């Protein structure tokens with residue numbers, strides 16, 4: 001997706017060989033028009049996948065997931081990272097190791113919002129080691145859904161997540177697959 005790649009080249013900053021900062025349009029300030037284009041692209045790529053529900057993980061996955069759900073005219077569910085005192089009943093949880101916080105958290109899903117037999121499109125902002133995606137898959141499969149697609153706005157293809165997910169049989173689409181980063185350098189596959 002050239003529009004997105006050009007924006008990453010213009011405004012993204014490789015903080016190291018491992019971490020990309022894109023907080024001017026994805027992770028802090030959000031360019032909703034660009035996210036709308038991302039949602040339309042995910043909808044196009046997964047049009048044949050029989051998707052019944054879009055699922056994401058708070059917080060930065062929400063905008064691209066919402067735009068995808070809007071384009072596909074499907075319901076959207078946000079998995080929680082923070083445990084809330086009002087979210088107690090009917091929840092399932094799994095531990096996920098956070099790439100950015102370098103610490104574990106409990107990913108939480110209320111099973112009421114997933115129907116057994118759902119074909120889920122899982123959307124997130126970044127794919128790195130695949131910890132978040134595999135955690136979301138564990139909860140969705142426990143709830144009786146099938147993960148029919150995984151969409152990452154940015155996938156760092158030199159980290160293991162994308163290949164691990166594909167090796168496990170999941171269909172993964174990355175709108176901007178990054179092949180290498182170094183100081184002042186961002187390259188795409």
Ligand code: 5GP
Nearest residue numbers: 019020099100126127128129130131132161
């Ligand atoms: P994974 O679980 O695949 O290792 O990492 C995915 C999650 O970590 C994403 O939801 C995203 O929030 C965060 N993440 C991973 N790599 C990066 C990165 O390079 N930059 C930013 N801003 N977030 C990242």
